[in-house]
Amino acid sequence: MNILLLLVWIIVLFCVVMLHVAYATYFERKIIGHMQVRLGPMEVGWHGLLQPIADGVKSFFKEDIIPTNADRPIFLAAPIICLVAMMSALAVLPFAPGWVLADIDIGLLFVFAMSSLASYGVVLAGWASNSKYSFLGGLRSMAQVISYEISMGLSLVGVMLMAGSLNLTKIVEAQGDSIFGMYLMPQCVGFFVFFISMLAETNRVPFDLPEAETELVSGYSTEYSGMRYAIFFMAEYIGMMVMASIGTICFLGGWNGPFSVAWFPPLWFALKIYMFMFLFIWIRATLPRYRYDQLMDLGWKLLIPLALANIVVTACFKALAG
Amino acid sequence: MQIEYKPKRNLLETILQAEILKGLSLTLRRLFSKPITRQYPHEKPQIRLGFRGQHALVRDPETGDSKCIGCMRCAVVCPSRCIRIRPYKDKEKHGNRRLISEYKIEALRCVYCGYCEEVCPVNAIVLTEVFEYSSYDRPSLYFTKEQLLGNWDRFIAAKGIRAEDYVNPFWRPRGLPEHTLPAAKRQEVDSEWSGENQVVGRNWKKHHGAQQAG
Numbered sequence: 001m002n003i004l005l006l007l008v009w010i011i012v013l014f015c016v017v018m019l020h021v022a023y024a025t026y027f028e029r030k031i032i033g034h035m036q037v038r039l040g041p042m043e044v045g046w047h048g049l050l051q052p053i054a055d056g057v058k059s060f061f062k063e064d065i066i067p068t069n070a071d072r073p074i075f076l077a078a079p080i081i082c083l084v085a086m087m088s089a090l091a092v093l094p095f096a097p098g099w100v101l102a103d104i105d106i107g108l109l110f111v112f113a114m115s116s117l118a119s120y121g122v123v124l125a126g127w128a129s130n131s132k133y134s135f136l137g138g139l140r141s142m143a144q145v146i147s148y149e150i151s152m153g154l155s156l157v158g159v160m161l162m163a164g165s166l167n168l169t170k171i172v173e174a175q176g177d178s179i180f181g182m183y184l185m186p187q188c189v190g191f192f193v194f195f196i197s198m199l200a201e202t203n204r205v206p207f208d209l210p211e212a213e214t215e216l217v218s219g220y221s222t223e224y225s226g227m228r229y230a231i232f233f234m235a236e237y238i239g240m241m242v243m244a245s246i247g248t249i250c251f252l253g254g255w256n257g258p259f260s261v262a263w264f265p266p267l268w269f270a271l272k273i274y275m276f277m278f279l280f281i282w283i284r285a286t287l288p289r290y291r292y293d294q295l296m297d298l299g300w301k302l303l304i305p306l307a308l309a310n311i312v313v314t315a316c317f318k319a320l321a322g
Numbered sequence: 323m324q325i326e327y328k329p330k331r332n333l334l335e336t337i338l339q340a341e342i343l344k345g346l347s348l349t350l351r352r353l354f355s356k357p358i359t360r361q362y363p364h365e366k367p368q369i370r371l372g373f374r375g376q377h378a379l380v381r382d383p384e385t386g387d388s389k390c391i392g393c394m395r396c397a398v399v400c401p402s403r404c405i406r407i408r409p410y411k412d413k414e415k416h417g418n419r420r421l422i423s424e425y426k427i428e429a430l431r432c433v434y435c436g437y438c439e440e441v442c443p444v445n446a447i448v449l450t451e452v453f454e455y456s457s458y459d460r461p462s463l464y465f466t467k468e469q470l471l472g473n474w475d476r477f478i479a480a481k482g483i484r485a486e487d488y489v490n491p492f493w494r495p496r497g498l499p500e501h502t503l504p505a506a507k508r509q510e511v512d513s514e515w516s517g518e519n520q521v522v523g524r525n526w527k528k529h530h531g532a533q534q535a536g
Contacts, residue, residue, distance in 0.1 A: 037358050286342070
């Protein structure tokens with residue numbers, strides 16, 4: 001019985017997240033359009049509101065092309081690895097008090113593990129496509145994830161130290177429900193490092209080197225078409241949502257807001273996630289892509305030392321205060 | 323010479339990444355500005371005087387046929403050589419007058435420069451304001467004389483004016499004194515086309531208006 005209930009919850013979560021992913025693409029296209037003094041999608045439905053559904057139907061019915069020289073099993077598995085890894089990270093996110101599928105004590109580590117696994121999908125896709133563009137995209141993704149995973153992990157150590165737990169629910173509870181309890185202020189350096197690493201981790205502009213369309217056609221997804229391409233796309237957007245959730249949980253006080261909304265507890269959580277999504281899109285509309293060596297410079301020479309210093313300072317404060 | 327690629331920043335600007343913030347504020351301001359998109363198929367552009375669109379041969383209201391006298395000037399002046407005329411003479415009926423049996427324009431090769439209508443001494447050819455005439459095959463864009471006359475009829479019908487009242491500004495080339503023009507070309511052209519009233523884009527107007535004021 002319990003398992004059935006859990007299954008229902010999983011399906012509900014899946015549907016809600018998929019809907020949000022679909023409309024995140026619409027949101028992005030509209031915002032970028034208006035930032036470029038265009039209109040964005042306008043034709044399908046009122047102000048293009050049905051565009052994501054039309055896109056989904058189109059990519060679902062498109063021909064699934066597999067290159068002759070591709071490594072077939074890996075080529076087929078790569079998008080699935082990406083999507084599954086990203087989606088399983090959703091299981092540990094607390095959307096509201098008690099609204100979590102798996103309240104495990106290593107929640108934060110689990111999310112890290114899953115988002116790193118997702119980059120395996122990208123690397124394998126680049127390898128299996130047997131195309132130089134995909135391969136370069138895959139290699140870049142690997143290097144990028146390795147360097148930014150470190151700074152991201154280190155940036156959250158401060159939060160772990162302050163909350164004294166890796167359980168995401170406990171981290172939110174440790175911040176209390178007032179705005180001054182948020183870890184954004186005491187961990188502002190950590191947040192800065194986290195935010196930049198988050199952009200790099202989700203392959204977003206200005207760190208979208210794995211799929212740099214101006215130089216690598218479409219990077220790791222060059223050889224993919226139809227549904228498999230859409231799966232990569234979904235994985236990217238779910239990754240954005242997961243990272244935005246982690247940022248919300250660790251720095252912005254999760255579901256807590258100025259007042260509690262009884263009829264829809266995750267309201268503040270959703271609003272904060274959408275604020276993050278807007279930031280992602282806003283930055284995409286503004287910044288050009290970093291050069292590869294600048295990306296590595298930023299990761300290794302700036303973010304990792306900053307994160308390490310942050311850990312030391314936080315640990316000292318913790319030892320002195322407690 | 324030392325080229326300074328990056329302007330110097332002070333420490334505060336470096337920490338706050340002032341350039342990035344400037345860029346972000348620009349995009350945010352643009353987010354709330356009015357988009358300049360024209361929703362084309364629903365919203366047609368305003369066609370200004372001097373628009374050069376689909377080709378047409380003017381139908382002479384007296385004879386019901388083309389005004390063309392087969393002088394070949396348009397065919398000669400055409401930079402893309404897309405006009406093909408076959409003239410002949412019918413001594414018994416029309417004496418020494420040149421008639422045309424064929425007038426073809428290959429619209430796919432045309433560059434829409436408007437030289438043909440400028441050079442035509444009898445205002446026989448015109449580039450109309452019609453611009454939506456794409457097609458799935460090439461032969462239908464290889465206009466014959468009948469098609470060109472048909473284009474004229476359709477254009478005039480859509481415009482809703484008498485054929486005699488229509489004056490294309492290119493029929494009277496600018497910058498030439500009156501006496502050098504053939505009789506047919508000494509026509510009054512809309513004031514929006516000639517001189518200061520001419521519309522050459524928003525920036526031109528703004529610049530010009532500022533110059534006149536100052």
